[in-house]
Amino acid sequence: MGVYDFTVKTSQGKEKSLADYKGKVLIIVNTASKCGFTPQFKGLQDLYMKYKGQGLEILGFPCNQFAEQDPEGNSAIEQFCRFNYGVTFQIFEKGDVRGETAQPLFKFLTKEKGFEGFDKKHPIAGKLEEVLKANFPEYLEGDGIKWNFTKFLVDKEGNVVKRFEPTTAPEDMEKDIEALL
Amino acid sequence: MVKVYSITTCPWCEKVKKYLKSKNVEFEEHNIELSEEDREECYKISGDLIVPVTTVNGKDFVVSFDKAKLDALLGL
Numbered sequence: 001m002g003v004y005d006f007t008v009k010t011s012q013g014k015e016k017s018l019a020d021y022k023g024k025v026l027i028i029v030n031t032a033s034k035c036g037f038t039p040q041f042k043g044l045q046d047l048y049m050k051y052k053g054q055g056l057e058i059l060g061f062p063c064n065q066f067a068e069q070d071p072e073g074n075s076a077i078e079q080f081c082r083f084n085y086g087v088t089f090q091i092f093e094k095g096d097v098r099g100e101t102a103q104p105l106f107k108f109l110t111k112e113k114g115f116e117g118f119d120k121k122h123p124i125a126g127k128l129e130e131v132l133k134a135n136f137p138e139y140l141e142g143d144g145i146k147w148n149f150t151k152f153l154v155d156k157e158g159n160v161v162k163r164f165e166p167t168t169a170p171e172d173m174e175k176d177i178e179a180l181l
Numbered sequence: 182m183v184k185v186y187s188i189t190t191c192p193w194c195e196k197v198k199k200y201l202k203s204k205n206v207e208f209e210e211h212n213i214e215l216s217e218e219d220r221e222e223c224y225k226i227s228g229d230l231i232v233p234v235t236t237v238n239g240k241d242f243v244v245s246f247d248k249a250k251l252d253a254l255l256g257l
Contacts, residue, residue, distance in 0.1 A: 064190075080245035081191040083213055083220070083230040 003028075003158045006105045008061075009093040016092070018105075018158075024057045025180045026154035027173070028109060030097040030145055031060040040149040041084045043170030047177070048089045054181045055156070058089035061106070063097045066148050098144040106145060109152045113163035114143035122167035155180045183208040183255065186223040186234040189215075194233040196246040201235075204257055208235075 003026070004019040029044065048058045097106040118125040128147060132140050139146055151164040153176055162176055183201065185208050187194035201208050211219040213232065220230070226242050227234050235251060236242040243250040251257070 079193050079196075079247065080231045080233065081188055081193055083188050083232060 001108065003105075003108070003154055003160065006108070008059075008103070008105060011062075011091045011093055013093065016090075018059075021057055021059075022158065023156050024055050025051075025156055025177060026152075027056070027058045027177075028105070028152045028154060029058065029060055030063045030106070030148060030150055031091065039082055039084075040166075040170050041082075041087055044089065045087050047170045047173065050174075051177055051181065052089075056177060056181065060087070060089060060091045061097060061103070062091065062094040063148070064094065065096055065098060065145075097150075098139070102144075109160060109163075110143045110145060112160040113152060115146065115165070116163070118146075118165050119167040122169070125167045128166065153177065153180070184211055184236050184239075185209070186211050186213055186219065186226075186236075187232050188213055191232055193246040197233040197235055197251070200246070200248065200251065201255075204255070206255055206257075 004017070004022060006018045007015055008018065010016050027044070027047070029040075031041065031044075044058055044060070048056065095103045097103060098110075102110075118128060120126075129140070132146065147166045149166045151168070151170070151173065152160055153162045153164070153173065155161050161180065164173055183206055185194065185197055185201070187198075187210055189212060198208070198210065211223070213220040213223045213230065222239075223232070223234055224230055226236055226239060227244055229244075231244055233246065234242050234244055235254065237254060241254060243254050
């Protein structure tokens with residue numbers, strides 16, 4: 001079982017086999033939520049523009065599992081949503097990425113690369129742990145996806161090479177991407 | 182007329198709308214995901230594409246769900 005064995009649906013509802021991406025370096029990311037406090041669309045789009053000519057593809061999987069909390073009174077979270085335009089990498093159909101209802105692809109990815117902690121140096125690391133502890137303490141356990149914008153880097157042969165938590169900004173993935181291109 | 186610029190599935194937009202309703206403030210909703218014209222207008226007002234944006238006259242505005250600022254803007 002590998003990444004290429006999965007078939008997913010694009011946001012237009014078309015079936016897409018991940019085998020179509022053989023030979024490409026992939027970033028698979030649960031995008032979700034134009035709200036939340038970790039929007040990384042712009043950083044991902046910048047990566048895409050920079051490296052797509054060299055064979056990078058970014059596959060975004062929208063998910064509402066982290067956005068549907070009621071963050072009222074939680075000052076850690078910005079109280080607005082951002083309209084994301086100009087994202088040209090592939091966005092797939094909305095679905096779950098953690099727990100029993102997670103899409104098979106994400107069950108596979110989190111099994112391949114487990115949770116190794118947040119990057120404490122990132123400015124949102126503290127906030128993120130706080131929000132999780134307060135709202136979803138169970139999310140902190142195990143290898144499941146912790147929050148929006150968890151990024152999995154896949155090499156040209158379909159191996160899941162590395163997992164980056166939401167506390168790693170897309171621009172900080174450049175070295176790892178370049179090593180695979 | 183009070184205008185609220187919003188996007189689909191935006192909890193903060195919902196909160197603003199609910200709040201305005203609770204205060205009997207009439208408003209027009211403009212979903213910037215659905216209309217390019219509204220998108221441009223929204224960008225013109227706040228200089229960014231974040232929502233909700235509430236405006237009374239297209240100049241003075243409040244970004245996000247901020248009761249105190251909304252009260253000040255709307256004279257509540």
